[in-house]
Amino acid sequence: MNTKQGGIMLNKMGRYLYLYLAFGLLLALFQSAPVTAGDLAISGLDIVALSGDKLQIQLQLNAAAPTPKVFKTDNPARIALDFSAVKNGLAKKMFPINQGAITSIYVAEAANRVRVVVNLLESTPYETQVQGNKV
Structure with a gap:
């Protein structure tokens, strides 16, 4: 035909x-634009199970990590981390987790910043730490 x-x-x-x-x-x-050698970028994301049904999310950057702006919402339950002047160097944007209170993690890049959104089953206490090139 x-x-x-x-x-x-x-x-x-x-x-x-x-x-x-x-x-x-x-x-x-x-x-999104490709990450070049001089760009600060998120290069890794790891989830570690801790005692007490807790999870640790570790973001790795290719150089010293800046302190992100962090906020949370209760409905829907989410934690968001904003990184200025950082690119997303990860191969994908959506990471299904389905462990503990975390359902998924979404990494979005726009306007010279990256937002990492942690989607939760319910509002959960959290803390953030920056150590070297890790958050």
């Missing part, structure tokens, strides 16, 4: 290739 698309005849395989290329172009347009 042939279809006329923008003056070009496309068969079924050609349409799939066309859609694939269009989708790839859209993805490329919405990707």
Whole structure:
């Protein structure tokens, strides 16, 4: 079966290739800027189970970590950390956790800052510490 698309005849395989290329172009347009050698970036995220059904979230940066602005919301239950002049160097943005009170972690980059959002089952006490290149 042939279809006329923008003056070009496309068969079924050609349409799939066309859609694939269009989708790839859209993805490329919405990707954040790549991290270069001089950029301060989040380079790792680890979850460590502690005693008493507690979890430790550890963010690793590629240089000395700045102190983030931290706030929480109760409805929905979330903890957010804002890092100015930092990029997201992680391979993905969403991290399903489903341990303890943490359901997931989302890392978003916009306007020369990164926001790390910890989604919770319920409002939970927390503390933040900066040690070297780790938060």
